[in-house]
Amino acid sequence: MHIEPSFHKRYKKALNDKTMLKAVKLGTGRLRGNRTKAIEAVGVEKWLEFRDRAEAIRMHVVQHLDQYLEQMVDSVLKRGGHVCLAKTGEEAVQYIADLAKKKNAKNIVKSKSMVTEEIHLNPALEQQGCKVIESDLGEWIIQLAGETPSHIIVPAMHKNRFQVADLFNEVSKDKIPAEVQALCGFARAHLREQFLKIDMGITGCNFALADSGAFTLCTNEGNARIVSALSPTLVTVMGMERILPGVEELAVMLSLLARSATGQKLTVYNTLSTGVRSEDEYDGPQEFHLVIVDNGRSKLLGSKYEKVLNCIRCGACLNACPVFRNIGGHAYGWVYPGPIGAVLSPLYQGMDKYGELAYATTLCGACASTCPVKIPLHDMLYALRNDKVELEHKGELAEDIAYKGWSATFASASRYRFSVRMARRFQFPLVSAGKIAYGPPPISNWLKARDMPALPDKFFHEIWPDMKDGKE
Amino acid sequence: MAQGTLTGDRQAFFSDIRKNIKTPPGGKAKRVENPMDGLFTKRETNVQDRRDLRERFIKEWNALGGEAHSVKNQVELARGLKQVIHERGIKKAMRWDHPELEKLNLEEAFSDAQAKLTKWPVADKGSNWKQEAASFEAGIVWADMAMAETGTVVLPHDAKQAASTCVLPLTFIAICTTAQLVDGFYDVMKTFKKRYGTQLPTTSTFISGPSRTTDIEMDLSIGVHGARYVYVFIMDEE
Numbered sequence: 001m002h003i004e005p006s007f008h009k010r011y012k013k014a015l016n017d018k019t020m021l022k023a024v025k026l027g028t029g030r031l032r033g034n035r036t037k038a039i040e041a042v043g044v045e046k047w048l049e050f051r052d053r054a055e056a057i058r059m060h061v062v063q064h065l066d067q068y069l070e071q072m073v074d075s076v077l078k079r080g081g082h083v084c085l086a087k088t089g090e091e092a093v094q095y096i097a098d099l100a101k102k103k104n105a106k107n108i109v110k111s112k113s114m115v116t117e118e119i120h121l122n123p124a125l126e127q128q129g130c131k132v133i134e135s136d137l138g139e140w141i142i143q144l145a146g147e148t149p150s151h152i153i154v155p156a157m158h159k160n161r162f163q164v165a166d167l168f169n170e171v172s173k174d175k176i177p178a179e180v181q182a183l184c185g186f187a188r189a190h191l192r193e194q195f196l197k198i199d200m201g202i203t204g205c206n207f208a209l210a211d212s213g214a215f216t217l218c219t220n221e222g223n224a225r226i227v228s229a230l231s232p233t234l235v236t237v238m239g240m241e242r243i244l245p246g247v248e249e250l251a252v253m254l255s256l257l258a259r260s261a262t263g264q265k266l267t268v269y270n271t272l273s274t275g276v277r278s279e280d281e282y283d284g285p286q287e288f289h290l291v292i293v294d295n296g297r298s299k300l301l302g303s304k305y306e307k308v309l310n311c312i313r314c315g316a317c318l319n320a321c322p323v324f325r326n327i328g329g330h331a332y333g334w335v336y337p338g339p340i341g342a343v344l345s346p347l348y349q350g351m352d353k354y355g356e357l358a359y360a361t362t363l364c365g366a367c368a369s370t371c372p373v374k375i376p377l378h379d380m381l382y383a384l385r386n387d388k389v390e391l392e393h394k395g396e397l398a399e400d401i402a403y404k405g406w407s408a409t410f411a412s413a414s415r416y417r418f419s420v421r422m423a424r425r426f427q428f429p430l431v432s433a434g435k436i437a438y439g440p441p442p443i444s445n446w447l448k449a450r451d452m453p454a455l456p457d458k459f460f461h462e463i464w465p466d467m468k469d470g471k472e
Numbered sequence: 473m474a475q476g477t478l479t480g481d482r483q484a485f486f487s488d489i490r491k492n493i494k495t496p497p498g499g500k501a502k503r504v505e506n507p508m509d510g511l512f513t514k515r516e517t518n519v520q521d522r523r524d525l526r527e528r529f530i531k532e533w534n535a536l537g538g539e540a541h542s543v544k545n546q547v548e549l550a551r552g553l554k555q556v557i558h559e560r561g562i563k564k565a566m567r568w569d570h571p572e573l574e575k576l577n578l579e580e581a582f583s584d585a586q587a588k589l590t591k592w593p594v595a596d597k598g599s600n601w602k603q604e605a606a607s608f609e610a611g612i613v614w615a616d617m618a619m620a621e622t623g624t625v626v627l628p629h630d631a632k633q634a635a636s637t638c639v640l641p642l643t644f645i646a647i648c649t650t651a652q653l654v655d656g657f658y659d660v661m662k663t664f665k666k667r668y669g670t671q672l673p674t675t676s677t678f679i680s681g682p683s684r685t686t687d688i689e690m691d692l693s694i695g696v697h698g699a700r701y702v703y704v705f706i707m708d709e710e
Contacts, residue, residue, distance in 0.1 A: 023689065030690045050511055059501040066489045073478065075670070080473040085480030087488070095479060137696055138687035154687060161688050184685065184693040191697065196602050212670040222639050222683040222698025228675070229635040230602055247664050248507045251657035265622040269639070269698060270678040276473070277674050280631035282593055282601055284674055294485065302494035
């Protein structure tokens with residue numbers, strides 16, 4: 001899928017895609033409503049306690065990440081699993097591609113994993129002749145479409161059933177009607193065949209437990225449960241921050257994840273696995289590989305963006321965001337959309353490529369107030385804007401003078417009053433019918449999109465003394 | 473079990489992490505003691521409490537799109553199973569090799585309903601056991617615990633209690649007594665800690681209702697990969 005490099009062009013394109021926008025509004029509205037009902041059922045006070053607890057758990061883990069990761073690595077090795085510590089996405093991809101070659105794995109079945117999207121795993125495996133099948137229904141739909149996910153939880157949210165039917169009919173011998181039940185029935189039959197031919201399975205990891213070396217897979221469809229049961233070789237790829245101390249912390253997180261993501265009390269299938277099966281078991285992998293990916297995460301530790309590592313990928317911030325709801329996920333350009341994507345993309349992929357996403361926000365704070373682990377996303381977006389300005393405008397003397405002058409004027413009441421009086425006196429060439437609709441650069445850009453009311457004859461602070469005395 | 477291998481430069485990987493971690497003013501966040509306290513129900517239950525929990529479980533499981541039934545004894549269980557076999561047209565089912573299921577003589581109920589019940593494993597290890605397991609129309613398991621607040625059955629797996637039984641067939645049937653009922657996560661995780669410590673089973677599955685998806689137009693569809701028809705029979709404890 002070609003990704004247009006300019007955010008401006010991407011969102012313009014999105015704004016013209018009426019089918020996609022309708023689907024995204026429906027989807028985010030439904031998920032938001034479900035979450036609200038789930039919180040009401042728990043009780044707001046209890047919910048706030050849940051969030052505080054979850055934030056405290058995640059902050060503790062992130063600030064002790066080295067200790068918990070080392071413990072996790074040792075626990076997995078002790079239970080016979082193999083571990084790859086991948087500093088970059090390329091290292092992770094190389095390890096998995098080499099393993100597929102070594103195992104002569106032709107049929108690879110995956111369950112949903114955002115980190116494998118992040119490191120572009122599928123194209124690398126396909127390039128060496130592997131058939132890679134996404135088994136999550138939404139992921140499979142976008143795989144057939146040659147697209148990337150548009151939502152963390154519902155990857156094909158932007159597609160309607162007619163588009164899905166067209167995609168399935170390219171795979172099916174028989175014509176599948178554009179009815180949801182029929183489409184799901186076809187997916188079950190087709191993907192079941194793939195499960196039974198599986199040479200190697202690849203999953204993501206919702207949470208890993210340091211003390212036991214276990215990892216959890218949460219799916220409503222049950223596809224990850226099948227992948228982990230039927231794969232002779234199983235590869236689990238985890239972002240290195242997805243760790244928890246033990247099962248008690250897991251209980252808190254699983255309860256929050258499902259409610260925040262879809263409004264369910266729990267995801268239908270929560271699998272807790274330690275990897276390699278015992279000698280007498282049929283189910284489960286003979287060989288288990290845990291790939292722990294850094295790919296830019298470690299540089300966030302100790303920084304003002306550290307708390308973004310608390311993220312549990314529930315997607316609640318996407319559903320809450322008025323910008324996401326009006327442009328969909330693909331406009332964000334990289335794999336993580338919405339407010340969390342607007343923060344992660346520039347931090348992981350560089351300010352030069354994704355710095356514009358810091359403006360894909362109204363700074364309303366809905367994302368932060370929705371986040372189950374209390375990531376201050378809108379503060380981070382504001383900080384990213386500052387970073388971008390710092391990076392791009394260093395040394396531009398005229399702009400520096402203008403901003404310093406503006407700052408000095410607005411910092412003093414007398415200077416502010418003097419400046420607005422001057423503006424009022426000299427605005428007349430630009431005013432028409434009480435509005436300013438045209439002007440010289442740089443305000444001309446702003447005026448292209450909206451009019452500015454002309455400065456009034458009297459300001460509030462000029463009227464107020466008389467109002468206070470009851471004269472007006 | 474042989475120790476696994478590590479790929480990558482462990483020292484460099486962790487030194488990058490250690491180098492960046494900072495102690496914020498006021499110190500690093502402490503580990504949360506007893507993280508479940510105050511969030512989940514915590515109590516000792518008696519027989520009557522667990523009968524109430526059964527009602528709660530049935531309500532939750534049914535709301536998820538499953539069918540949960542209260543049965544007094546083995547006779548009522550057999551009647552319920554025959555009903556399911558009839559409704560779903562089941563000819564062939566598999567079950568866990570579990571001592572509690574062994575006591576219930578489920579084979580007789582299946583035989584009465586002209587259906588066959590096979591105990592796990594359903595084929596030799598060297599054969600194509602996956603294909604064989606996928607050919608069964610129903611899978612029967614013993615629920616180790618059942619969480620009433622969420623309508624969840626907890627299934628630790630081992631060689632005799634395979635995960636394939638609960639996820640491959642279109643119909644899933646879990647059986648337990650009221651003694652297996654707990655309020656929710658608090659009891660489950662405390663039991664796991666007490667029973668296993670850090671040596672968790674190879675796999676455990678927590679199942680809350682039928683397999684579901686809303687990936688197409690947010691329209692709910694049941695049974696896209698796992699079981700479409702899910703039943704729980706809860707007998708009176710002795």
